[in-house]
Amino acid sequence: MLNAADMDALWITLRLATVSTMVLLALGTPLAWWLAHTRSPFKNTINALVALPLVLPPTVLGFYLLLALSPSGPVGQITQTLGGTTLAFSFAGLVIGSVIYSLPFVVHPLQDAFGRIGPRPMEVAATLGAGKVDRWFGVALPLARPGYITAAVFGFAHTLGEFGVVLMIGGNIPGETQVLSIAIYDHVETLQYGEAHLLAGLLLLLSFVLLLIVYTVNRRFRIT
Amino acid sequence: MNPTSQAGALAVDIGVRQGTFSLTAKFRVSKPGVTAIYGKSGAGKTTLLRAIAGLSRAEGTVQVGEQVWQDKHRYLETHQRPVGFVFQEPSLFEHLTVRGNLEFGMRRRGAGDDTQTLDEIVSLLRLETLLPRSVIGLSGGEQQRVAIGRALLSNPCLLLLDEPLSSLDASHKLELLAYLETLQCQLQLPMLYVSHSPDEVARLADDLVLMENGTTVASGPASEMLTRLDLPLSHDDNAAAVVTAFCTGHEKEFGLSLFNFDDNTLHVPGDHTHHGVKPLKLRILARDVSLTLEHQHSTSILNIVPARVLDVLIGDSPQCMVRLDCSGQVLLARITRKSAVTLSLQVGQNVYAQIKSVALL
Numbered sequence: 001m002l003n004a005a006d007m008d009a010l011w012i013t014l015r016l017a018t019v020s021t022m023v024l025l026a027l028g029t030p031l032a033w034w035l036a037h038t039r040s041p042f043k044n045t046i047n048a049l050v051a052l053p054l055v056l057p058p059t060v061l062g063f064y065l066l067l068a069l070s071p072s073g074p075v076g077q078i079t080q081t082l083g084g085t086t087l088a089f090s091f092a093g094l095v096i097g098s099v100i101y102s103l104p105f106v107v108h109p110l111q112d113a114f115g116r117i118g119p120r121p122m123e124v125a126a127t128l129g130a131g132k133v134d135r136w137f138g139v140a141l142p143l144a145r146p147g148y149i150t151a152a153v154f155g156f157a158h159t160l161g162e163f164g165v166v167l168m169i170g171g172n173i174p175g176e177t178q179v180l181s182i183a184i185y186d187h188v189e190t191l192q193y194g195e196a197h198l199l200a201g202l203l204l205l206l207s208f209v210l211l212l213i214v215y216t217v218n219r220r221f222r223i224t
Numbered sequence: 225m226n227p228t229s230q231a232g233a234l235a236v237d238i239g240v241r242q243g244t245f246s247l248t249a250k251f252r253v254s255k256p257g258v259t260a261i262y263g264k265s266g267a268g269k270t271t272l273l274r275a276i277a278g279l280s281r282a283e284g285t286v287q288v289g290e291q292v293w294q295d296k297h298r299y300l301e302t303h304q305r306p307v308g309f310v311f312q313e314p315s316l317f318e319h320l321t322v323r324g325n326l327e328f329g330m331r332r333r334g335a336g337d338d339t340q341t342l343d344e345i346v347s348l349l350r351l352e353t354l355l356p357r358s359v360i361g362l363s364g365g366e367q368q369r370v371a372i373g374r375a376l377l378s379n380p381c382l383l384l385l386d387e388p389l390s391s392l393d394a395s396h397k398l399e400l401l402a403y404l405e406t407l408q409c410q411l412q413l414p415m416l417y418v419s420h421s422p423d424e425v426a427r428l429a430d431d432l433v434l435m436e437n438g439t440t441v442a443s444g445p446a447s448e449m450l451t452r453l454d455l456p457l458s459h460d461d462n463a464a465a466v467v468t469a470f471c472t473g474h475e476k477e478f479g480l481s482l483f484n485f486d487d488n489t490l491h492v493p494g495d496h497t498h499h500g501v502k503p504l505k506l507r508i509l510a511r512d513v514s515l516t517l518e519h520q521h522s523t524s525i526l527n528i529v530p531a532r533v534l535d536v537l538i539g540d541s542p543q544c545m546v547r548l549d550c551s552g553q554v555l556l557a558r559i560t561r562k563s564a565v566t567l568s569l570q571v572g573q574n575v576y577a578q579i580k581s582v583a584l585l
Contacts, residue, residue: 120315123279126302127309128329128378135303138328142319 032110062168113147238284263435308375314367329378365396486551
């Protein structure tokens, strides 16, 4: 079975994916809603920025994040002024990296779902006496449910497989910032193929099951 | 339904600007019933309804009963206006069942003592068997019935219907039209009904607001508006007058029903005695009416009524339009200009209108 260090890596990975997904859904919802409805001239710029992690090498992203989070970087200076620590090589830093890295995987399905609802159901709800907040929770949110399932699972699964960004800003501190994908890399480096197999297989299975859930659940929505 | 709607008054005086399109609408409705908003597509009918509902921003005044929905000093958002809106497409909430859709507005707009209960609306629109079903898979007519029920259950003071039949096929159209007629009779609720179908207007409307190029051109009782020679409705190929009459008998051997208004009798195909003693609307196309100066006896035409010429509109075309008064109701006759000259028709002259066919609406 897994040794203690690998168990730590698994635990950190799951915790990172869960926290990142929650942050992503919270941040991604208003962003996706805005992108789906705005006529602002900045829409294209924001769209391009959100999609950037899809094409950028994770090391590039990680490099800039490292600079920003480091003690002399802009974010690092702010956090030092506020709390006294830097975020580089910490779990919080990993969350920030993961959120940026997985942003398009959450924002795109939500944007798509909000766009598909169109203005009509919200107008109908208004004529039936539903105020702004009520319309959002009573109509938009439930109608966007398939989009939320896709966004949550894609965000979670994509964070599970993160490597480059984590390596750049998290270092590889066992028990603190060492995640599964890096543990696998370490095992291979030290020719521990048995352990590498176990972790790799675990990630493969987990990712497959998650994607299978998305497709099954969302298909059922469409039929009923 | 709502006590304020009993007063029935609706006063609209608004202007909307949307890019190059601008709308100016001014009209009043004095009693509950159906007011048709009639005009060609692009005339601004939908924009008018959207502005009244607060879905499109308009300047000006909208008052329903005693409530001011907007004026110089205030502007109620859509959800604060007790309005029912039935869109062209049913637009049901797909995440809710039929019952969930019906209850959406009911739960949000407090139910008073006079609120029509869910059961009453459900039975009025025959939705009993649909209640637990998902809205996906309902037929177009069923969906639109649910949409109408949903709007009614939100306890509106004003019901807005934006061509609710246009997305339906012919058979569902007739079916839904019948439901709308039932609603019209049973609910004391002012309704604005957008349509570009003269048939629907003739059948449903008590009053009519005519729109052209973003402006309300004229408004008044439908029977008058349909026959006013200065308005485009009377120039339509299917220009027609609507006469109110009572079914008084049935000639079984010929398959004809007898309809009376004042001392006049009209023959209508089919047995309509089951309608009882309520007033019914008959439509008489202008092209089916011819005029004679003396009462003809040896003719195949059964429906001959005395009338007085109210107006003759002679233009350049070979046809001309004559407006007639027949015991207080108005008829239209489209005859050739040559006939009008030959008969030397004068305003005030007494004639006989020979009516080739009459349709029950």
